[in-house]
Amino acid sequence: MARQRFRLKELFQKEPQYYHATFDHITHKINAQKKKIPVVLLTDVYLVNDLDKKIRLVNSNDFKDKKGRHIVADYLWVKLTKPWFSLPTQLVPGDEIFFQASVEQYRIVRSDLLKKRDDIWQQAVKERDQVYKRWAKYTETHKRKNFQLSLDKMKAKQAAILKQAKQEQAQIELVDYSLNKLSKIKIAKLVNVPQDFERGNYNYNWYKRQGYKYSAWLAAHSMELLKK
Structure with a gap:
């Protein structure tokens, strides 16, 4: 390589x-x-x-x-x-x-580097979806005192995961x-x-x-x- x-x-x-x-x-x-x-x-x-x-x-x-x-x-x-x-x-x-x-x-265009970048993004999407599933499951069985605040925190956590993934992708320069x-x-x-x-x-x-x-x-x- x-x-x-x-x-x-x-x-x-x-x-x-x-x-x-x-x-x-x-x-x-x-x-x-x-x-x-x-x-x-x-x-x-x-x-x-x-x-x-x-x-x-x-x-x-x-x-x-x-x-x-x-x-x-x-x-x-x-x-x-x-x-x-x-x-x-x-x-x-x-x-x-x-x-x-x-x-x-x-x-440059190299398949191994493109795959690394794609793997980072796919893993981030998976983690983002897991954050939502955990939040949704808890919401179904528990009454949240401040629903909107918890929703905003969940979305902020999702956004942080994707932002980190983009930063990691950028480090793999093409x-x-x-x-x-x-x-x-x-x-x-x-x-x-x-x-x-x-x-x-x-x-x-x-x-x-x-x-x-x-x-x-x-x-x-x-x-x-x-x-x-």
């Missing part, structure tokens, strides 16, 4: 921070306008300073990399934007970069967090590649002229090394 990236949530709507991540590959996603846009999969995302020195995290709920080191996200999808094309060479799986970025929030507006992208480490593999360079002018055709070639090229 995916977990919310709470570390990024803490940085949402704050000043851009520096991050260190491992490049995986380029692919495409369909946006709201039904257009294919190039995106990059980054893994093992660390929080660092402007010198690429990792900032120590100690929360037990942190994501962790394979070595058990605390990270802000195990993976992220980010857009392939103009700053990427300033890199001196194309990246291949395993290369590491560091960069500055802002945190963005986006809506949002998560990623990185956006990447800038100052620099190479931290390049993996060794076979002699017969040519990294090549990114070309923003080609991307502007050819669009998807060029980004599709970049996507295929970023995966080519894995086939060797």
